[in-house]
Amino acid sequence: MPAPNPGATAFLQTRRSRPAKTLQMPVPDATQIAALLEMAARTPDHGKLEPWRFVVIEQPAMARLAGVVSDRGAALGLDAEQITKGRNQFDQGLLAVAVIEVQKPSEKIPALEQTYSAGAVCLALLNAALAAGWGANWLSGWPSHDRGFMTDALGLAAHERIAGFIHIATETTAPPERPRPDTKAITSWMDA
Secondary structure, X not given: OOOOOHHHHHHHHHOOOOOHHHEEOOOOOHHHHHHHHHHHOOOOOHHHOOOEEEEEEEHHHHHHHXXXXXXXXXXXXXXXXXXXXHHHHHHXXXXXXXXXXXXXXXXXXXXXXXXXXXXXXXXXXXXXXXXXXXXXXXXXXXXXXXXXHHHHHHOOOOOEXXXXXXXXXXXXXXXXXXXXXXXXXXOOOOOO
């Protein structure tokens, strides 16, 4: 029989992202962030390609990124509401980690599996921050899918893209539980 880990099980049964707009100071320091990144890097990674990297975005950089969002939104012809929505995570952000997917050539590991691994790193980092007692949220939005933003804001190369921004700070209030999927309705069993 397996040896259960009741603390980890209880955490996973109750984990809940904290809305980024409810996060406040203080934020983790460099040593604390480094520990969270080490936990996140334990993500499944077929072929040991490490198809991801991290960019820690501190508060002083947030204003610059918000400006890039405005510039890109205008260049794309987006309306003011879309631009504001794209800016909000940077206007309100205190500290975030951009998880960057880095596609690596491989005859054995398809590109899609590398994308899955980058997404898994986002969830691992989110859960590591929550388990460490921080408030955290995984955000994306149109800027994270815009090649111009990727290049202008973060200097990403053509084989890189944003998997997500994990905002980490101190939670002000625990959010209420939200409806969860009915796993019985979305699960089938095969016995032969």
